Amino acid sequence: MILGARDLTGCEHRLALDAAARTAGDGPAETESPDALRRIEAAQAHRAQVLQLLREAQDRLPTTLVDIDPSLPMERRAELTLTACADGADWILSAALPIDRVHGRRGHAEALIRHGQGYVPLIIVNHRVVNPAKADRDPAEPATLRTSPLDRWAPERDPARTNRPNRRDALRLAQLAAMLDGLGYAAAPDRADWVGGVIGVDADCILAVPLGAVMPEYEEALERRRAIAAGTIPTVPRRINECRSCDWWPRCKAELEAGDDVSLVVGGAGTAALAQMGITTVRQLADYRGDPPPEWPGYPSFTDAVVAASCRRAEVPLVRRLDRPTVQRADVEVDVDMESYGERGAYLWGTLLTDNAAPDRPSRYLPFVTWDPLPSSDEGRAFGRFWTWLMDSRRRAHEAGRTFAAYCYSEQAENRWLRASADRFGGIPGVPHRDEVEEFIASDDWVDIYQAVNTNFICPDGKGLKRIAPIAGFDWQDEQASGVASMEWYAAAVGLDGAPLDATQRERLLRYNEDDVQATKVLREWLSSERILRLPTVEDLLGAGTSLPSARPVG
Structure with missing residues (x-):
């Protein structure tokens, strides 16, 4: 079996089953899940956009560029890549290397960049590879991260960014570097000096990835994975996160x-x-x-x-x-749920306001949304309107001497886009300064119901909202409702990247978002009710006098 970069990481049992199925000519239907298809399509669109940036950059420079058609068969792409390497092209886009049957490996790179005695492999990925450096970073501390501009390979120390290491990216680059070396096109004679490049979702720089220290791990992984594929190292199934999207x-x-x-x-x-x-x-x-x-x-x-x-x-x-679960309650309660599309941005902030001092006043769902395809400046305007409304609701409650709380489920996503929106859209009316966002996140007025669930319960089937809310008696109107499905609905709702426009999906997304905030409200009220006492306690389940450690959550 010839191994690609994907085969070097992840589930070993999957690799064994894949290899056995290829040998027998049998296996599960090769279908991708909706989530996998969305990730593949998003990655393809991102690569195409970045490759176009690289083309345009080289068009402005006196460099030689070979642009290989990515739709060609891999064997033909490899032939064209070797010809371009032999001719000394400065940049080779959509490059592929010949299959290395001696070592059982294959590889392709979004680009090869001429450097030193050969070529540096460059890959384009649809995740973040760097973060902004922390504001309190000591300026006297030397930067270790090296980045390069997109138009040339000239890595320099970058104090403005920090690395987000990714093992799969590093092993893919290591495989490419090793294959280039076998073809006589390594950029440096000593592998301790080998390096690769990665362009992440922000596409604002090339991250230089040192490969010298990675090569021993890569060689060990390749040897072990080849043995697994050959059946000489047995594997057994184990449930892991990868199982959720695996055909096996x-x-x-x-x-x-x-x-x-x-x-x-x-x-x-x-x-x-x-x-x-x-x-x-x-x-x-x-x-x-x-x-x-x-x-x-x-x-x-x-x-x-x-x-x-x-x-x-x-x-x-x-x-x-x-014995008695607790959750923070307030006179004025606002449930918040944000919808985003991958790394492109947050297009919808849904809210549900409940005035507990006026029980006859119905809770009101209010969405703040943009239907401009992301990324878009209208995303900032929608966020500005949401923030202004939320802070006005908070201020009015406090001025009236009433308590206020805004709730979300698993604050990590909301907090990320609260901060990112403030950073990206400063100057748009209503968009707060980052300090205002941090003050709100740190305040008692921002409550994570996920944390309340974690504090009060042990959840054997998971703590996701769609697993917990049905236990509290809530059901989504749309039977297909899920985060994965919402990505497909959004792409259709805005005609993203040339997809057919289906405006009816906008109402579907709003209904889905409204159900999410309603689910958070139902869950919170259930946590405060007597019905919660029908659930068993840890002692009920295990027996009194257990010698196990405390049942309080870790972290």
Whole structure:
């Protein structure tokens, strides 16, 4: 089996199954999930946009550019790439390298840049590869990160940015560098000096990735993965995050359930720690009452793992950590839910205001939205209107001597776009300074219901809103409602990247967003009700006098 960069990381059992299926000419239907298709399409669109930037940049410079048609068969692209390398082209776009059958590997690069004695591989990815440096960074501290402008390969130390390491990117570049070396086109004779380039979603620089220290890990990974593909290193299924988008999951799930495998309730590091104690099944973990394994990873807590196993056996959806769950309430409550499209921006801020001092006044859903395809300055105007409305609601409540709270579910996403919107759209009416956003996020007026769920409950089937809210009695109107589906609806709603425009999807998105804020409200009110006491406690499930550590959440 010839290995690409994707085969060097991720699930080893998937690789083994893929290799066996190729040999037998059998396997699961090669279909991509909607989430995978969205990621693929977004990555393709991003690569096309960045490649066009690179073309335009080279058109303005006295350099030689070879632009290979990416739709050509890989073998033909490799022939054209080798010809361009032999001719000494400065830039080779959509490059591909011949299959290396001796080492069992293949590779392609969005660009090869002539440098030193050969070429530096450049890849384009649809995630962030750098972050802005922290504001409190000591200016006397020397910068270690090196970046280059998009129009040339000239890496220099960059004190304005910090790295976001990505193992898959590094191993892909390492494979390309090794293959270039085998063809006689390594940029430097000593692999300690090898380097690759990455352009991330911001497309504002080329990150220089040193490869010398990566090469031993790459060679070890390649050797092991080749042995797995050849069947000389056996693998077994284990449930991991990757399973959610894997075609092999139905088969693996059946095997795991048949064996009552403990990975059904515990992550990879926890599974390994339990195996050292001889605990390999859900039943064994559910019955265990001793100390945690010495190598237990720490999160989730060991008690949570034992309770999750007990829940699976008893078919219990949720367990109270505390006798009386609590959640912050206020006189004026606003539920907030943000909708974004990947890294492009946040196009919708949905709100639901509830005045608990006026019970006859119905809660009112109010969206702040732009239907201009992202990225767009109208995104900033929608955010400015949302922020102004939210702060006015807060101010009026406080001036009336009433308490106020705004709620979201899992604040990480909302906080990210609150900060990013303030940074990106300063100067647009209503858009706050970053300091105002930070003050609000840090205040008691911004409440994360996800954290309240984590504090009050152990959730064996996950803590996502769409898993927890149905237990509280809430159902979404749209049976297909999900974050993945909303991406498809948005692309159609705005005709993104040439997609057919379907304006009816706008109402679908608004209905979905309204359901999200309604779900947060229902969940919060359920947490405050007597109905919550119908759920069992940890002691109810495990028995009083358990010797396990505290059931309070970690982190």
